[in-house]
Amino acid sequence: MKGMPERVNICECWARDGLQGEGQFIPTEKKIAIINRMVEIGFKRIEATSFAHPKLIPQFSDSLEVLKGIRRPPDVTYVAIIPNDKALDRLLDICHQGYGVQEITAILSASEDHLLANLERTFEEAMPPLADLVKRARQAGIKVIGCIGTAFGCPLAGEVPLEKIIELTGWYLDKGATSIMLGDTTGEANPRQVREIFGHMKDRFPGVDFVAHFHDTRGMGLANTLAALQEGIVLHDSSFGGMGGQPATRRPKYHKGFAGNTCTEDMVLMMEEMGVQTGLNIDDVIDTGLMAEEFCGRNLLGHVTRSGPVRHCSSRPLSLQDLRPNGEIAPALLFAGKMKEGLSGQALVGYVIREALAKNWSVPENLRIFTDGISVKGEFEGRDILVTRFKVLEIQKGKNEGTLEVLCQRANGDVFMEGQARLTFSGSA
Numbered sequence: 525m526k527g528m529p530e531r532v533n534i535c536e537c538w539a540r541d542g543l544q545g546e547g548q549f550i551p552t553e554k555k556i557a558i559i560n561r562m563v564e565i566g567f568k569r570i571e572a573t574s575f576a577h578p579k580l581i582p583q584f585s586d587s588l589e590v591l592k593g594i595r596r597p598p599d600v601t602y603v604a605i606i607p608n609d610k611a612l613d614r615l616l617d618i619c620h621q622g623y624g625v626q627e628i629t630a631i632l633s634a635s636e637d638h639l640l641a642n643l644e645r646t647f648e649e650a651m652p653p654l655a656d657l658v659k660r661a662r663q664a665g666i667k668v669i670g671c672i673g674t675a676f677g678c679p680l681a682g683e684v685p686l687e688k689i690i691e692l693t694g695w696y697l698d699k700g701a702t703s704i705m706l707g708d709t710t711g712e713a714n715p716r717q718v719r720e721i722f723g724h725m726k727d728r729f730p731g732v733d734f735v736a737h738f739h740d741t742r743g744m745g746l747a748n749t750l751a752a753l754q755e756g757i758v759l760h761d762s763s764f765g766g767m768g769g770q771p772a773t774r775r776p777k778y779h780k781g782f783a784g785n786t787c788t789e790d791m792v793l794m795m796e797e798m799g800v801q802t803g804l805n806i807d808d809v810i811d812t813g814l815m816a817e818e819f820c821g822r823n824l825l826g827h828v829t830r831s832g833p834v835r836h837c838s839s840r841p842l843s844l845q846d847l848r849p850n851g852e853i854a855p856a857l858l859f860a861g862k863m864k865e866g867l868s869g870q871a872l873v874g875y876v877i878r879e880a881l882a883k884n885w886s887v888p889e890n891l892r893i894f895t896d897g898i899s900v901k902g903e904f905e906g907r908d909i910l911v912t913r914f915k916v917l918e919i920q921k922g923k924n925e926g927t928l929e930v931l932c933q934r935a936n937g938d939v940f941m942e943g944q945a946r947l948t949f950s951g952s953a
Contacts, residue, residue, distance in 0.1 A: 529758045531801040534791065535569035535735070536562050538816055539590070540605060541785055542767035543583050544574060546820065552586040554819045556593040558764075561815060563595050565808035571603045571761075572625060575611035581771050588614070591623045603627045603669070607643075612657055616664055627667040629705065630658055630696075634688045635678035638709070641778055642673075655699045662700040669735060670696030671705040676721065677712025679778045686724065693729060703733040703759065708748065710770075710779045711741025715751035722755040737761040738786045739769065740825070741779070745786030746794055753800065762788040764816040765824025782825070789813045789826040797834055806833045807848060842885035844919065844949050847926040853914035856883035860908040870895050872904060876932060877945055880912035890950040898930055898943035909935040917944065924949045 539559050543550055555573075562570050572594065578585035587604070594602070602625040606612050618624050632654060633639040636647055643650055658668050672692050678684055693704050706721065718736075725734060736752035736759065738745045749760060762785055769783020792802050792809045806828070813829045823830075835854045847853075858879050867875050873895040881887050904910065910932050918927040925948050932941045 527756050532758050535761045536567045537571040537761050538764040540571040540574050542763035544771045545769040547772050552589050555590050559594045561812050566804045569601045574605035601626045605629050629669040629671050631671045633673040634684045635674040635681045637680040638674045638678050658699045667702040669703050669705050670701030673707040673709045675706040676708045679710045705735035705737050707737040711739040713748050715747045718748045718751035735759040740786050741781050762786045762791045764788045764813045765826050787826045789828040793828045838885045841888045847916045851916045855913045856880035858910045860904050873898050892948040894946040898941050900941045
């Protein structure tokens with residue numbers, strides 16, 4: 525599409541924005557594990573933690589331990605929230621030890637009411653110390669994201685003038701910020717507004733890297749992300765399971781309803797289906813979303829986590845690498861009226877499994893299918909219709925084998941066959 529970037533860079537924010545509103549403390553080792561998993565599956569930008577005071581947000585009392593424990597590939601950028609000079613002092617100290625971050629986020633709200641609610645400061649009080657923070661970070665070689673919160677509207681004051689966003693952007697850039705984030709802090713934005721604001725800002729500040737950060741409070745997170753894409757925005761924030769929102773403190777609540785960020789799983793799927801490259805594999809992303817659910821002890825908001833990815837039939841041959849333990853293979857339909865030969869018994873079972881797999885991949889002729897673990901009920905003839913589902917039970921890489929749980933039902937729901945099948949790929953012993 526015209527104006528749409530060919531490739532984007534998604535910053536995964538679960539470990540910071542995702543957790544800041546979480547009442548239960550997520551153990552340090554779990555935070556480290558999921559960040560390392562993000563690195564493993566291909567995220568190049570990760571918001572790792574916040575240096576907010578532990579008494580204010582206990583969730584980040586382990587920020588130093590997290591930064592010490594995570595993997596550090598040279599092509600991965602870690603980001604941290606730094607609210608004040610004392611927080612920057614702590615970060616710089618750990619940077620000297622080799623455990624810092626390459627980028628920090630400095631935060632101002634476009635709405636003074638929101639600024640007062642969050643930081644108990646007016647613009648006049650908040651901006652001078654923040655300017656010093658940006659300057660010190662840049663002198664230390666750390667990049668700075670100048671975040672403008674409530675850029676699309678404020679839950680406490682309503683509309684935010686575009687002139688204020690322009691003013692704060694110019695101020696940040698003058699102080700040394702290396703990119704500008706427009707944050708839809710409480711999900712006030714709509715797609716038309718997003719296009720207008722990003723379009724205006726890109727014209728006004730050519731060459732500046734803008735970050736799109738949306739919350740899905742009113743169900744418009746993906747729509748707003750699409751609008752930002754249409755304006756050519758390459759940097760996008762998201763969080764596994766759509767977690768995130770107002771920090772879990774004793775301060776008055778202003779964010780009503782679902783508070784979370786745009787969901788990573790859903791964002792990646794949408795972009796990849798549109799041909800926008802994320803550098804991520806959707807199955808890996810879904811698996812990591814399930815990992816986040818396990819750590820939080822509940823189902824999260826990811827639609828794709830429940831539905832699975834969009835069904836596509838691949839022209840490349842099925843291989844053992846395509847079978848993911850505990851994963852499901854998309855269901856397939858077989859119509860008896862199109863069978864060219866009469867089959868029965870285990871020959872029929874093998875034929876049904878092979879044909880069902882062929883609805884997903886090209887099936888190698890030398891793939892061996894062992895069906896002795898499957899029981900058959902009745903015949904398959906005339907105009908019978910079968911729907912076959914598979915779940916991957918086990919992978920044995922040493923034997924080049926996979927075991928599938930098979931359930932095959934007739935159109936009326938009756939079971940035609942069920943049990944376990946073993947697939948042996950060419951090259952096995």
